[in-house]
Amino acid sequence: xxxxxxxxxxxxxxxxxxxxxxxxxxxxxxxxxxxxxxxxxxxxxxxxxxxxxxxxxxxxxxxxxxxxxxxxxxxxxxxxxxxxxxxxxxxxxxxxxxxxxxxxxxxxxxxxxxxxxxxxxxxxxxxxxxxxxxxxxxxxxxxxxxxxxxxxxxxxxxxxxxxxxxxxxxxxxxxxxxxxxxxxxxxxxxxxxxxxxxxxxxxxxxxxxxxxxxxxxxxxxxxxxxxxxxxxxxxxxxxxxxxxxxxxxxxxxxxxxxxxxxxxxxxxxxxxxxxxxxx
Amino acid sequence: xxxxxxxxxxxxxxxxxxxxxxxxxxxxxxxxxxxxxxxxxxxxxxxxxxxxxxxxxxxxxxxxxxxxxxxxxxxxxxxxxxxxxxxxxxxxxxxxxxxxxxxxxxxxxxxxxxxxxxxxxxxxxxxxxxxxxxxxxxxxxxxxxxxxxxxxxxxxxxxxxxxxxxxxxxxxxxxxxxxxxxxxxxxxxxxxxxxxxxxxxxxxxxxxxxxxxxxxxxxxxxxxxxxxxxxxxxxxxxxxxxxxxxxxxxxxxxxxxxxxxxxxxxxxxxxxxxxxxxxxxxxxxxxxxxxxxxxxxxxxxxxxxxxxxxxxxxxxxxx
Numbered sequence: 001x002x003x004x005x006x007x008x009x010x011x012x013x014x015x016x017x018x019x020x021x022x023x024x025x026x027x028x029x030x031x032x033x034x035x036x037x038x039x040x041x042x043x044x045x046x047x048x049x050x051x052x053x054x055x056x057x058x059x060x061x062x063x064x065x066x067x068x069x070x071x072x073x074x075x076x077x078x079x080x081x082x083x084x085x086x087x088x089x090x091x092x093x094x095x096x097x098x099x100x101x102x103x104x105x106x107x108x109x110x111x112x113x114x115x116x117x118x119x120x121x122x123x124x125x126x127x128x129x130x131x132x133x134x135x136x137x138x139x140x141x142x143x144x145x146x147x148x149x150x151x152x153x154x155x156x157x158x159x160x161x162x163x164x165x166x167x168x169x170x171x172x173x174x175x176x177x178x179x180x181x182x183x184x185x186x187x188x189x190x191x192x193x194x195x196x197x198x199x200x201x202x203x204x205x206x207x208x209x210x211x212x213x214x215x216x217x218x219x220x221x222x223x224x225x226x227x228x229x230x231x232x233x234x235x236x237x238x239x240x241x242x243x244x245x246x247x248x249x250x251x252x253x254x255x256x257x258x259x260x261x262x263x264x265x266x267x268x269x270x271x272x273x274x275x276x277x278x279x
Numbered sequence: 280x281x282x283x284x285x286x287x288x289x290x291x292x293x294x295x296x297x298x299x300x301x302x303x304x305x306x307x308x309x310x311x312x313x314x315x316x317x318x319x320x321x322x323x324x325x326x327x328x329x330x331x332x333x334x335x336x337x338x339x340x341x342x343x344x345x346x347x348x349x350x351x352x353x354x355x356x357x358x359x360x361x362x363x364x365x366x367x368x369x370x371x372x373x374x375x376x377x378x379x380x381x382x383x384x385x386x387x388x389x390x391x392x393x394x395x396x397x398x399x400x401x402x403x404x405x406x407x408x409x410x411x412x413x414x415x416x417x418x419x420x421x422x423x424x425x426x427x428x429x430x431x432x433x434x435x436x437x438x439x440x441x442x443x444x445x446x447x448x449x450x451x452x453x454x455x456x457x458x459x460x461x462x463x464x465x466x467x468x469x470x471x472x473x474x475x476x477x478x479x480x481x482x483x484x485x486x487x488x489x490x491x492x493x494x495x496x497x498x499x500x501x502x503x504x505x506x507x508x509x510x511x512x513x514x515x516x517x518x519x520x521x522x523x524x525x526x527x528x529x530x531x532x533x534x535x536x537x538x539x540x541x542x543x544x545x546x547x548x549x550x551x552x553x554x555x556x557x558x559x560x561x562x563x564x565x566x567x568x569x570x571x572x573x574x575x576x577x578x579x580x581x582x583x584x585x586x587x588x589x590x591x592x593x594x595x596x597x598x
Binding site: 064110111112120121122123125126127128129130131132133134135136137140159160163164167170171188201218225228 | 300335337339340342344345347348349350351352353354356357358362375376378380383384385429450561
């Protein structure tokens, strides 16, 4: 979406809202899951899938020429299922089976059961290595495909992430973009208290990456950041996407007295409130 | 006395050397495979391939976890990555990555662990892969191959590339006796009976196949006819060959350069217990780490010898 118009941004914002509603609906029906970790990432995922940044093919999800999106923070997979539903890959009824026995919409992405999943994730810290492999493989075949990997700020504590950062720089993978969804929380509390790895941008820069720091819940900022990615032709790009966990339903989380709200779904009552807020 | 000498075998190449040579030989025939290394390519011998095909060889540095993840991504992009390091650094260091990025999604990654067993010698226990087979076998869907000589390692390398799905191939550092001919069969999951016999079956793999043939030569002098089976594939296990051995020889000894837990012995025992319970004895490292020392001395000290197999055969005959 080069030079997105105001109208296009408005359309993306409406889509983001619909995706948020789906996230609330399916996690509350599942009775488990990670709605707030999903909600922080909505603008980025929406822009990728609906802003023309990620080449994807509904008829042939594993088309070798596709761009890749790897969700390293696999617990946020409701955002991905909901985006794919919104894009017409799945019906609402299908993704409503989230986490239920027999459903391919598992609690974390499973590439063996859903061909739209580029990776099976859920053990944190591994997604960027997979992205390096995809990017190397595409380059070997002369395929002009871009790989985007979304990581959580909590999982940046895994040493493997920095191994992957170093290897992506070694191979000058300009067809790879890491997006850190920096929502400030991890399982037991604020990332500041658990393991403060900030600031991320200078660390990526020190490893030789091109970096951008953006407001990841502003559609304008996200679109503008993604627009610049492909102009960086000599190294990988990191987008530090500063977000709020649970963005879109913050007043509800505040009233509930828990801005982290990690790994639990909204009650049916809170979900109703959330859906009205997002209507 | 060198391994295989009592059985009249000539020493050949180490399995790691055969693996490296095979990769180079197969490079043009299998244009899709690439190597991913953790900076030990001169030890694992992938450097032989890397020199011939530099564009298809990636050294990601001393970072095994990332190495396995990168390989998985390459496989998803349609390549056949051959990932190698020392067996212990590959399987033990990157176990979760192998589980999450290779076994669970069942992607087409080939894992090759060199420097397996105590026969690597002087570097000591930190470098010795003695739990690798157990770790690999514990993963659903993983094929686990432990070849016994250079010729079968070359064939195993080809079979591994032809096979679709995750494979672990175990290689060692020391020279092995040549057991096979160029036209000998090698089929994943199908054991080779390398010596016929009626009184007892010695089931072995890797370096211990040569040792078992030495033991069989010694046993023959005492009038005991031992069958020797090369169970080069630990998973999937050739249960038919094991059942036939139990039925026809009534006694089994399992020999491997690995811990007791989760290795070939445990796999054979589980099969025998379920199909045709007969007495079994084991020759392996038991439940202990080894130490630094020369390879032959270590094999002696830790009981991986023809004498140990003969003693196990005598024991199993008395039961």
